Amino acid sequence: MTAEIIDGKAFAADLRARVAEHVPAFVKASGRKPGLAVVLVGDDPASQVYVGSKGKATVAAGMESFEHILPASTPQDDLNALIARLNADDSVDGILVQLPLPDGLDEAAAVAAIDPAKDVDGLTDANVARLANNEVGLVPCTPFGCMMLLNDRLGELAGLDAVVVGRSQLVGRPMAQLLINANCTVTVAHSRTRNLPAIVHNADIVVAAVGRAEMVKGDWLKPGAVVIDVGINRLAPTEKGKKGQLVGDVAFGEADHVKAITPVPGGVGPMTIAVLLRNTLVAAHARAGLAPPDGL
Numbered sequence: 001m002t003a004e005i006i007d008g009k010a011f012a013a014d015l016r017a018r019v020a021e022h023v024p025a026f027v028k029a030s031g032r033k034p035g036l037a038v039v040l041v042g043d044d045p046a047s048q049v050y051v052g053s054k055g056k057a058t059v060a061a062g063m064e065s066f067e068h069i070l071p072a073s074t075p076q077d078d079l080n081a082l083i084a085r086l087n088a089d090d091s092v093d094g095i096l097v098q099l100p101l102p103d104g105l106d107e108a109a110a111v112a113a114i115d116p117a118k119d120v121d122g123l124t125d126a127n128v129a130r131l132a133n134n135e136v137g138l139v140p141c142t143p144f145g146c147m148m149l150l151n152d153r154l155g156e157l158a159g160l161d162a163v164v165v166g167r168s169q170l171v172g173r174p175m176a177q178l179l180i181n182a183n184c185t186v187t188v189a190h191s192r193t194r195n196l197p198a199i200v201h202n203a204d205i206v207v208a209a210v211g212r213a214e215m216v217k218g219d220w221l222k223p224g225a226v227v228i229d230v231g232i233n234r235l236a237p238t239e240k241g242k243k244g245q246l247v248g249d250v251a252f253g254e255a256d257h258v259k260a261i262t263p264v265p266g267g268v269g270p271m272t273i274a275v276l277l278r279n280t281l282v283a284a285h286a287r288a289g290l291a292p293p294d295g296l
């Protein structure tokens with residue numbers, strides 16, 4: 001059996017195009033463009049690339065992009081004060097603080113400072129609670145993108161066994177919650193989980209989000225499983241001789257027997273930015289008192 005490669009890049013391009021199609025109607029109804037503010041603190045090279053990509057994708061979708069670049073030495077109070085200004089700014093519909101923050105800054109405090117109505121990352125307590133209660137809210141971009149890929153590939157998910165490897169606030173926890181809301185039977189595995197290979201081997205759906213290069217081995221995966229690889233790990237020049245190569249959390253080359261798998265790069269990663277645009281548009285509609293955009 002040869003695994004189907006799930007083309008997240010193409011799916012994301014289609015989602016971005018569908019978001020862009022809705023923007024003119026929003027502009028007509030509200031008299032302004034949807035606006036996304038992204039806050040980057042420090043000079044982490046990967047974060048700089050992601051923030052740059054977000055800005056370009058926002059503008060390409062017809063939205064307003066506001067970038068706020070702060071030095072790593074920024075005090076927490078200054079960061080929170082900027083977020084308070086963005087909360088009060090009517091031209092801003094979405095606020096995202098790029099993670100991770102530099103050492104010494106409190107991510108939870110920064111996230112808590114964001115108005116939940118503008119929380120396009122879905123990380124505030126209000127949006128976490130909505131997801132836990134299966135209510136409408138803003139959902140973290142990466143797990144929401146994973147669900148879109150799973151729904152597209154599998155259709156109805158009810159009754160399937162799902163394993164989420166990783167329990168981060170950004171991916172693992174909301175991913176598990178989304179799968180529960182879709183009536184899957186969900187196991188969340190983590191660094192203390194015993195007999196991880198056997199647990200993964202039981203799963204119809206495997207979501208790997210641990211941030212450890214190729215940790216999930218091919219023989220852990222059940223034939224016919226659908227595998228979503230959230231990991232983005234850049235190999236050091238000496239490792240396997242693969243200079244700077246990006247790999248996921250799953251040993252992709254050993255996973256030929258599964259039903260379908262996302263590649264790295266080109267799988268989940270592009271979905272993160274496409275869903276961010278979707279969330280910004282949805283937040284803009286809600287703030288303007290408009291019905292949510294159809295079909296997103």
Ligand SMILES: Nc1nc2c(c(=O)[nH]1)N[C@@H](CN(C=O)c1ccc(C(=O)N[C@@H](CCC(=O)O)C(=O)O)cc1)CN2
Nearest residue numbers: 050096097098099100121141142265266267269270272
């Ligand atoms: N506030 C947030 N911070 C972070 C998030 C997030 O959702 N909200 N996610 C990640 C980083 N991220 C977006 O911020 C992101 C990661 C990866 C990609 C992507 O398209 N990856 C490409 C490969 C890119 C490369 O060559 O490095 C792919 O997988 O094909 C987009 C966005 C952490 N921080």
